Amino acid sequence: MQYENIEFSLNDGIARVTLNRPDKLNSFNVAMHNELAHALGVIEAQGARVLILTGNGRGFCAGQDLSEGQMSRANEVDLGQTIDKYYAPLVRRLHALPMPVVVGVNGVAAGAGANLALAGDIVIAKQSASFIQPFCRLGLLPDTGGTYVLPRLVGRARAMGLSLLGDKLSAQQAEQWGLIWECVSDDAFQVRLDELARHFAAAATKGLAYTKRALNESLSNTLDEQLDLERDLMRELGASQDYAEGVSAFLEKRPAVFKGN
Incomplete structure (x- = not known):
């Protein structure tokens, strides 16, 4: 398969997937969902020992691309079908992968993008990155596993605040709250991500x-x-x-x- 919306490689047991729609803050369209699903199939079949998931540009992932097709016409879109077909299977596959999933949050992670990041096993983020649950501004609720993972990671009060207010949470605060594993300086981010890749590729x-x-x-x-x-x-x-x-x-x-x- 030719990848245009993600970058994918698998070498020496290290699978790397980079979301690659930087002009759209790596927001999801159908093509990116399909490419990511195909890459996960290759990873499952060829036996990688670690998956590194990150994004290109200044954002990790801004969630769903609301300008795509029916997404801009609220009276015609079936969001339940979108979740059933794309987002829920993606989260299930990441949870079921028989290897560590390391997510490198290189910039803003919003909506489904934030909860995609939180589906990882080890989540590190640049100090300049942030997490946002903006669903309340659209009359929606945190999907892509958000309502499941948030109260388990940070407790009911903080999960409610993040979800009902939609405020931006800095990477540093996310680390302090236990939402992610580690906040690192922007300069050290790629070095730390590569270090984790090598560590898990050689682990049991x-x-x-x-x-x-x-x-x-x-x-x-x-x-x-x-x-x-x-x-x-x-x-x-x-x-x-x-x-x-x-x-x-x-x-x-x-x-x-x-x-x-």
Whole structure:
């Protein structure tokens, strides 16, 4: 597939997807959704060990491109269908990817773009970046998993404030609130993103994938269900090549060389 609205590469276990509509602050149109879905299919099929997701230009993603087609005609658009066809499958795929998803928020992340970023496993942001939930200004609610993830990350009071007021949240404040993992200086942003890419590409991928799964499922599990899940996943991981290598490396006092399985 020829990519025009995203940039995509997969090398040395590192998959990189860069949203590439900088003149539109990387807002989503149908073509970008389709290209991103195709790239995720390649990542799933070819076994990357980490996905790095970021944007080109001064924005990460401004959400839905409201100038596209029916989006500008409120009496004709079916937003439920748009979510069902594009945004919900995207969030589900990112959550299900058996590898860390590292999101680099290089600029403003607004609406669906903000919640796309929050669907990542490790989220870092430039100090100059910001997060906005502007749905209230359009008579809508935070979609793309926003109503799910916001209260879980920052609590009910802050989730309500962000969603009902639509105020801009700085990257620094987002880090302090626990909305993202790390706020870094603009100059250090790309270096930090590349550092994380290399780290996860050499890590014990299956263990990280199962950790991700267990943490995601814990949000709806009882304690007994979670303890059973930990038992089952640990049983599988205990038979993995990476675990054997990790133990050998520990006993031999050397760096582990993980293969991701």
